[in-house]
Amino acid sequence: MSNDYDPLRVIPTDAPPTVACRKKGSFEPALTLMGEHDLCPGCGEPLALRQILDSIEALGHAQDAIGVIGIGCYTALTSLMDVDLIQALHGRAPSVATGAKRMRPDNLIFTLQGDGDMVNEGLQEVIHTAARGENVTCILLNNGVFGETGGHMTSTTVLGQRTKNSIEGRDAKQHGYPILIGDLLAGLQGTAYCARASVHDAKGVARTRRFLDRAFTSQEKGQGFSFVEILTMCPTGWFIPTAEGPSYLDEELGAIHEVGELKKDGVLIDRNA
Amino acid sequence: MSAAESPPNQRRLMEGSEAIAEAAIAAGCRFFSGYPMTPFTEVLECFAKRLPDEGGHCINSESEIEAIGQAWGAAATGARAATGSTGQGLSLMQESMSEITRAEIPIVIFNMARGQGDYFQATRGGGHGDYRHIVLAPESVGEATELTQLAFHLADQWRHPVVIYGDYLIAHTAEAVQIEKIDFGPLPDKDWAVDGSLGGTGRSRNVNPIGMEKGSKGIDPNKFWQRLSDKEDRIQEAEQRFEVEQAEDAELLIVAFGTLARFARAAIRDLRAEGLKVGLFRPISLWPFPAQALRDAASGCKRVAVLEQNAGQMIDDVQLSLLGSVPVVAIGGISTDAAGFGIGALLDSDRIAARARDAYAGKPVPRGVVS
Numbered sequence: 001m002s003n004d005y006d007p008l009r010v011i012p013t014d015a016p017p018t019v020a021c022r023k024k025g026s027f028e029p030a031l032t033l034m035g036e037h038d039l040c041p042g043c044g045e046p047l048a049l050r051q052i053l054d055s056i057e058a059l060g061h062a063q064d065a066i067g068v069i070g071i072g073c074y075t076a077l078t079s080l081m082d083v084d085l086i087q088a089l090h091g092r093a094p095s096v097a098t099g100a101k102r103m104r105p106d107n108l109i110f111t112l113q114g115d116g117d118m119v120n121e122g123l124q125e126v127i128h129t130a131a132r133g134e135n136v137t138c139i140l141l142n143n144g145v146f147g148e149t150g151g152h153m154t155s156t157t158v159l160g161q162r163t164k165n166s167i168e169g170r171d172a173k174q175h176g177y178p179i180l181i182g183d184l185l186a187g188l189q190g191t192a193y194c195a196r197a198s199v200h201d202a203k204g205v206a207r208t209r210r211f212l213d214r215a216f217t218s219q220e221k222g223q224g225f226s227f228v229e230i231l232t233m234c235p236t237g238w239f240i241p242t243a244e245g246p247s248y249l250d251e252e253l254g255a256i257h258e259v260g261e262l263k264k265d266g267v268l269i270d271r272n273a
Numbered sequence: 274m275s276a277a278e279s280p281p282n283q284r285r286l287m288e289g290s291e292a293i294a295e296a297a298i299a300a301g302c303r304f305f306s307g308y309p310m311t312p313f314t315e316v317l318e319c320f321a322k323r324l325p326d327e328g329g330h331c332i333n334s335e336s337e338i339e340a341i342g343q344a345w346g347a348a349a350t351g352a353r354a355a356t357g358s359t360g361q362g363l364s365l366m367q368e369s370m371s372e373i374t375r376a377e378i379p380i381v382i383f384n385m386a387r388g389q390g391d392y393f394q395a396t397r398g399g400g401h402g403d404y405r406h407i408v409l410a411p412e413s414v415g416e417a418t419e420l421t422q423l424a425f426h427l428a429d430q431w432r433h434p435v436v437i438y439g440d441y442l443i444a445h446t447a448e449a450v451q452i453e454k455i456d457f458g459p460l461p462d463k464d465w466a467v468d469g470s471l472g473g474t475g476r477s478r479n480v481n482p483i484g485m486e487k488g489s490k491g492i493d494p495n496k497f498w499q500r501l502s503d504k505e506d507r508i509q510e511a512e513q514r515f516e517v518e519q520a521e522d523a524e525l526l527i528v529a530f531g532t533l534a535r536f537a538r539a540a541i542r543d544l545r546a547e548g549l550k551v552g553l554f555r556p557i558s559l560w561p562f563p564a565q566a567l568r569d570a571a572s573g574c575k576r577v578a579v580l581e582q583n584a585g586q587m588i589d590d591v592q593l594s595l596l597g598s599v600p601v602v603a604i605g606g607i608s609t610d611a612a613g614f615g616i617g618a619l620l621d622s623d624r625i626a627a628r629a630r631d632a633y634a635g636k637p638v639p640r641g642v643v644s
Contacts, residue, residue: 030473033488057473064469068346069481078479079489084467086349087481089372092342095334099346099354100467102330103304107469125342128335 030057033080042242044232044249045074045141047199048208051230052112052139053081055212059220061108068097070122072114073147091122094129097136108216110137116146119155119181126185133190133224137215140181140227143234144253151237155179158256162239178256182229186262192223194263198231198254200246211261223266231257284451289414289443290315292450293383294323296418297355299454300425302381303329304347304354306340312441312614313359313385337362341369341382348373348380349480351466353425357383357437360391364399370434371400375482375501377465379428381421382436385444388608388615389531392586395438396560403498405505407431407512408559410438410531414448419455420557426457431508432465438559441614442532513566514557519545520570523552525633527604528567528591529580530556532620537580539622540629549633559587564594571599578632581605582619584641604628606643619643 028034031053039046056065065083069075071090078085088096093111101109118126118140126138145163146152153163153170156178160169170178186194193215197208208230215226231253233245240248261269287295293316297305305320307313317333324331330347334340340356347354358366363384373380384391393399395408407427411417417439424435471477479485484497519541520526529537534555544551554570554577556563571577577599579588585603592601604625608617618624624643631638 033475035488061469062473063471065472066350066467066469075485078481078485079487079491082475082477082487083472084469084477085479085481086346086467087376087479087483087485088342088345089369092338092345092369095339095342096346096349098332099304099306099343099348100350101346102332102343103347103350103352103354104468124335125339128339 029054031062031082033082035080037080038076039073040236042233042235042245043073044143044199044234044245046077047205048141048230048232049074049077049081051205051209051212052110053083055209055216056083056108059213059216061216064106065108065110066100066104068093068100068109068111070111070113070117072117072141074112074114074141090117091120092125093117094122094125094136094138097138098129098132098134101134101136105135108219110139112139112141114147115140115142115144115156116154119179123155127188130185130188130225130227131190133192135219135222135224137219137226137228139212140229141232142229142253142257143232143237145234145237147234147237151234151239156181156257158253161252163237180257182227182257182262185227186268191225191227191263192266193218193226195227195261196229196231196257196259198249198259200231200233200249200254204259207259214264229257231259284449286447287414287450288315288445288447289417289439290445291319292414292418292448292452293421293437293439294319295452296421297381297425298323298327299452300353300422302353302355302425303327304344304352305329306332306334306343306356308334308337308340308358308362310359310362312387312444313357313362313383315444316357316383316385337365338369341366344380345369345373345378348378349467351463351468355381355383357385360384360386360394363391363394367400370406371398371402371404372482373434374398374404374406375402376480377432378434378480379432380434381424381428382434383439384436385439385441386615387613388440388617389533389582390586391438392559392581392583395436396562396590404501405560406434406436407508408436408438409514410557410559411443412532412534412555414443414446415450417443418450418452422455423457426460427512429460429463431504433504433508438531440532441616509561512558513561513563515563515566516555516557517566517570518553520552520554522550523573524550524575525578525629526552526554526571526574527578527580527629528554528556528587530559530587533580533582533605536620536622536625540626543622543626544629549630551629551633562590562594564590567591567594568598571595574599576632577601578604578629580625582608582615582617602632602638603640604632604638606639606641608643617643
């Protein structure tokens with residue numbers, strides 16, 4: 001919603017209104033339908049989703065964005081997302097987004113996937129989509145567990161993290177090492193923009209929004225594949241008190257999956273510089 | 274249309290793969306994605322060569338799973354889209370085929386099968402859950418071009434996937450064909466397809482296989498499944514296709530589909546010359562199976578002989594159609610070559626005639642491998 005409200009404008013009262021009446025200072029998001037959802041208290045996914053939808057709206061894509069949704073807790077939020085959507089299979093969203101973008105190159109096409117969806121089941125899809133340089137934006141909500149099944153290990157679960165099938169903590173000898181998907185995708189030539197954000201605090205939320213804006217802008221410019229990984233809280237799947245979610249995310253997952261931009265305009269960012 | 278706009282639709286010798294791709298393009302297909310596999314490879318080659326000229330896209334996908342995913346995304350925007358492989362590749366696509374059917378996305382899938390062993394996969398809904406999709410089995414390159422165009426029409430009409438069941442012979446035989454756009458009549462608007470335009474209106478779309486609706490957190494599974502189930506009933510009623518030849522006086526009715534039916538026709542010509550009353554029933558739609566038509570054609574026969582190039586799959590549908598009213602015998606069998614492409618001993622009208630003669634006389638016909 002562009003704010004064209006001008007308090008000094010003289011409003012002619014003898015003619016019918018030409019602009020719809022608008023509440024000043026309304027904080028109701030434009031692309032989020034108001035309603036109940038089934039996600040747990042302390043979940044980071046609605047926070048991330050709000051940033052995605054707000055970014056789409058702010059960049060003027062409210063009526064050309066098409067989302068391709070994976071399978072995970074966030075799937076339950078699709079009934080509240082007021083943009084056109086295609087529901088894909090677990091892991092397959094990047095391929096579906098590829099087909100949609102090829103047929104509708106002027107639309108903003110994005111995927112929404114979890115770490116189980118993208119990094120376990122659909123790793124091949126996202127890698128090939130990036131390598132092909134498809135002009136789509138893939139968004140990963142990474143909480144290091146299969147939240148929907150009740151907290152099971154994924155490919156991004158960090159070493160030492162307790163899950164229902166790594167109950168004593170993820171052990172490299174038995175369970176292997178986590179995949180740092182952002183770093184992996186940044187290294188591919190077809191990737192134009194790549195960043196990792198986190199919604200554990202207000203600053204992180206603001207940064208998430210900034211990275212999303214840049215990824216979508218990269219797609220607008222036709223630069224190729226863009227990717228934003230958003231670390232989200234899952235206190236239920238981590239078996240910790242709800243209030244400890246943000247600090248656990250920052251200190252445990254955030255220590256391995258480091259927040260920051262990894263690639264911009266097709267150029268890798270030297271994070272040690 | 275000026276001469277410059279219209280392509281030279283002359284009758285010319287074309288390999289089945291090329292003819293199928295040309296027919297699909299004539300039908301408005303502008304997206305194809307596939308992964309090479311014999312005998313499907315040349316279909317992919319032809320699309321890769323031709324689609325860019327038509328303003329379309331052909332993606333050399335990294336797997337069959339991605340191929341169908343990409344076609345899914347393209348079709349969800351309302352474009353006419355297709356994918357394909359052999360039965361082996363279609364095995365990998367089954368998860369998506371199941372979900373696409375539930376998401377009611379019109380898509381055409383070519384199975385250039387290695388023989389007829391994929392009958393169950395094609396007609397039973399090879400993936401999870403309750404669904405069937407339309408399956409059309411051409412017997413010749415010429416018919417393949419017509420059924421390919423029909424497939425796109427039926428897919429849009431019913432919002433349902435359609436499989437074209439071809440084989441090595443369809444893909445690699447050259448026949449003289451003329452490809453022109455066929456008008457099958459009006460179609461419903463694709464107002465369900467995503468174009469992004471309804472964002473922010475509260476009426477945005479969600480093309481999904483789970484019955485998810487906007488503005489509520491729930492799914493009404495009963496409403497969702499009832500709609501799909503009713504639709505499949507209507508398809509079953511409306512889309513049965515078949516061909517009957519010389520059944521009026523037949524004592525033995527041979528049931529065969531696809532290219533094998535042409536070998537059966539040659540055998541029947543010889544058997545008729547010997548004075549044996551043999552007819553042919555050829556299902557063109559494998560699902561929905563033309564059950565009533567088969568029952569009618571077989572009503573005066575002593576026996577029905579099922580000729581299929583597999584261990585016995587379509588025979589189930591034949592028996593379900595006839596419900597014991599006429600005795601059913603199998604005269605086909607497993608028939609393939611060392612490469613596994615389905616070019617086996619059964620593709621021989623003399624051998625088929627010999628087996629039909631045994632069935633005619635009520636003698637047992639050997640089961641299993643035909644050698």
